[in-house]
Amino acid sequence: MVVEGEVRARRGWVTFLLALVVLALACVAALRFVGFDGNWYTLAPLSLTPYVAPLAVLVAVLALVLRRWTLGVLALVVAGAVAVLVVPRFSAVEQRAVQGRTLRVLASNLYVGSADPREIVELVRSNQVDVLNLVELTPDALRRLDQAGLFTLLPYRVVHTDPGVEGSGIVSRFPLTETQLTGESAAKQPGARADLGDGVVIELVAVHPISPDVDSRRWEREMKDLSAAEGEHGIRILAGDFNATLDHAAFRTVLARGYLDAAQERGKSLTPTWHTAAPLVALDHVVVDRRAAVRDFRVFKVPGSDHRAIYAEIQLP
Template sequence: MTSRVAGCVVAGVLSAVVALAAVWPRALGLADRYGPAQVVAMRGVVVLAGLVLLAALLATARWWRRSRPYVLTLAAVTGVATACSAVILLVRGPADDPLDAAARGDLTVLTFNTLHDGVAPDAIAALIDEHAADVVVLPETSRATTREAARIAGGFQVFHHTVDSITSATGLLVADRLGRYEPLVPHPGGALGSFTVRPRAADGVPITAVHAYPPASGAMQLWRTDTAWAVRACRQARGGIVAGDLNATVDHPALADAEPCVDAAAARDAAATGTWPADLPRWLGAPIDHVLVDARTWRVEAFHVLDARGGSDHRPVVAVLQRRP
């Protein structure tokens, strides 16, 4: 009997550590490590997998009586972990502002990873016109597509930076009404075309267009560097705006504490709304496309995750900002 109790305790402790690594890896210092970093980005999938595993464990406990104490211990840990992840999703907000809310602001930011020009210039321009976007960030978009979308939409300054391929090509459109901007400054060491543009006017809006490296095997340090740089770009630019595909969520270290900047989705209780991959339901996807703003200057009036379009595997996102008095 004593050995069975000890076995249950060991099983419970080990499964609890694994569950914590999946649900809240920051507690173990693993949120930026390969494995936990990918798992925690897909909280919806974690909840779904947890429910399936829980059902399997309960069925096993019913038919496998000899191992029932161990299985029920694992089931209890799985149930608690799944419930915790579900609560986190609900608290962060699995939905965004309804588009018919017609929120008004001083500045509208649109970001859309078009997946190697998977979205035609006229479709991008229509999106810009539909939401009256003033700042448009287009990761994985060629110079030609960026320029043509700007020409069709009209009234934009065009910036573009390519490192070595269309995957590392990022476009930026800035409305003429925001004033003139200096030539872009590339992210030093950035592999996927991130850059900053600074206004010539002292009261202008510094803008950073981001495409961070994904947290792939063998590239975790590149990912850490890119995401940390994006948040730092927002912190160091008074009134700044950072937007794009950050390949990170608010569970990851760089975005977990971005003060004095805020994530527009989190500010509008939409930080659990998945933007990638677009063929999964929103509650299952990873919210990796962001608009970060200096909260000392801007208030987020609305945030929208739009429907997928064209051939992109990302959903476009729109943030409506109001300048603070």
């Protein structure tokens, strides 16, 4: 009887642990479908939403092998629901038939200025980049980028450096006029109008809202300050470290008001950009006015940075 009691106790614990995992996965899926970001403790697991489906499948298989039929079925339901959201991200979206100029945009988080400036300059050169957005731009990083020849390739700049994480800048092949295109933010998020010639002017923002682990409420406000409805402005491109993924409602709010995520358009939105040591999530984005078309999107490792650089080729209307 003692042995039988121990077996029942172990089975009970196994069932409890499986139920706990299924419940946690179901909660993440529910938050995602409801569109509730909450605070840091919900934002962090929401960023891992794409991993819920395969993990739920593994839990379902284990539960079914152990004859926990109800838990197995529930785990499969969670996996299927999340797969509906995630699977389409593997496919590129047909783009608008636009015939305007092509613009090549690169964005990089310099990790408090620690990124290798020579690698940044080489990415600009080899990809014929027209616009480079830099965040966590320190005075020393700016000096080293200058020494590496960045401003020979891209002579125009709107930069606001900071010794910490709050500096940002826009560097361009085309003349820039600084303008305020965001609300008030903790970090500098410079905006500029770039004159491409022949009467073509685009609006650019170097995006870097506060990290939600510092202040999730302010992060949400700063994200929503990036929103602007289609037609209320010229062709606008937002690029940088959004501290957000496609599974955060605040980021989807930005997209819903007239923008496209370049990675999603090319079927590459599951390509992680952070952390480089063990990349898990895509926090960096090139967000493009939906009147334009995204022809290419790529991700590059940058030595010295904890983020990968992101590149998009955009055709303007």
